[in-house]
Amino acid sequence: MSTLLQSIDKFIENITVTDRQEDNIKSSFDNLKTNLMKDESNLSVKEVFLNGSYERDTIIRPLDDIDIFAVIDKDDYADNGLYPNPQSVLTKFKNYLNSLNDYKDKVKQDRPCVTVVLSDKNFDVLPSLRKAGALYIPNSYLSSWIFTDPKTHTDNLNRINRNRSYKVKSIVKAVKQWKREANQNIPSFHIEEIAISVFNIWTFTNLEEGIRLWFENAEGYLQSGRFKSYDEYSKVKEKIKKVKEKLQEAKKLLEEKKEEEAKKVWKDIFGKNFPVIDDNEAKTFSDSLSRGSLKYSTATGLSTSIGSAMAASKGFYGDIF
Template identity: 35%
Template sequence: SPRISLIYQKPSFYTGSYSRETIIRPLDDIDLYIRIDYSLHAKNKNPKEIMLLFVHALKKSFPDTPIKLSPPCIEVSFFLKRFEIVPVVSYQDNDDIYDIPSADLNRWEQCYPNLPNRWLTMANRRNGGLFIPLIKMVKQWIRNSNLRKPIKSFHVELLTDRVFSEYRIENYPTGIYRWLYATHELFQHNDKPFVVEPEGYEYVDDYLYRNPMLLKIFKAKINDGLRLSDMAIKYWHKGQEGPAVAIFKKLFGTPSK
């Protein structure tokens, strides 16, 4: 089998927004992939068996720590930090492909956890290092908007890349305004999912269009944010930084420590 043992690679690695440095505090969603030996542990076993073994081992090692199976991951909650642990199988001939448990834990599915890091690094370089900080600002604005359900982190990152594939981030005030304006326009002209994952097979915003209420609320928040940022930008261009900063503080609220 091209799937390999643990001898040749690091036993674990971070992925998701934590590894891409786009996570905002509190650190309550840290993705940790743990490689397992295919021949010894995964061959002829379904993911559910592996996950239950992981849960048992973790509870034995951390008896006083909240641990629960939350497919397709295992949630481990330490003080102010929550990890989502996923057992994965890697391939000898392709460093980008991994097998991870499906949501129902009945089969293994392929994923490409390294691809987002690459396009994000390119986007950040293209925008003079302002891209990643701007993503974190957008995430803070979304958190401050108090939506009933969260907008997925990866969706925000890909949406931001979509916006700034046409614009270049010159500074943060105009960057936030352009994000809100461009996102407003995208929603105006799309009545179905339009943000494609890096592999090109699925839409990362499909969940949003399957929840009409969340979609409606998110659009309304974008409209409100666009109105406020437009006011802030007008003050900022006039050199009136005080009123501009006050409006931006209203947009973002107080970040968590």
């Protein structure tokens, strides 16, 4: 049987974007960028670049939103010398993209961006403008433009990841998977911010310790202003506390040489992508394989309900009578 550390490594592998997905994202991005920068778009886009979790290599699969900054020439939008109204800019982006055959009826506004919904991923197109070299994006109320500095955040995350043996981004992916599995409303960007703060101070020897350290320290770095409401902030804070207690329980089990029990605790936290198969589950899979009803998908792994059917074969437990 695999060790907990081996299971964690496999877990990270299970949620990391594949090379094939990388190629698919690049192709879709290139097409979207080309369309945004066409003169006939009348969008006055001068620069298009990827940002967010994909660009920082903390995105997980199944794929979700991929962030794109589209920097406009503010002078082409200016109204009597004033900066353009964010809603007017977003409407112009939405209408143009929706007029293209590639994106027809696949475009919606999701403030403060325009989202292009494709079959296997979404692109969040964020109109932005530069003032004195600084980058500005629409605020959440679409009433004005606010300063943003994605490059500094990316540089800080890269620095911390490098200083901690290139493991911090894997920790961030694990926390994002917990967020998705537990349906928590902590912003993905804030998960990264907390990781930067925590691992600027704390060191660790392996991913078990690193992931546990994030949950043990996150409460102190959680910012209520990053949430839509104080109630959401409070709920996430309480959930993080419970995960911290579970991981500490798993650590104790590990120290008591109860590795399989520790792995079950981790699976309970991180869900179907964490590779733990107990005897009953193994028997179920073996029976399904014998009957030809076992399935597999890259998103969920082995399953009796989701994915492509596998050819029938005698399972580990032999013939089924």
